[in-house]
Amino acid sequence: MHFTQPNHVENRRLFAAAAGTDKLEVWERRHLHVCEICQGVFYVFVRQLTGAASLPPTENPPAA
């Protein structure tokens, strides 16, 4: 019965994919598209990585 519901993608795999250091397998990408739990974890990693790299310019507008 293990084929009815595939396992969730490992957090380390989601982090690697978000960081661009590794690519997800086909089943992992398919699962990510349909699993809200894995999507949530993945977007948290993406936000952390992108947020740390560059802050939005509108965050602190210059006082003219």
Ligand SMILES: [Zn+2]
């Ligand atoms: Zn999942």
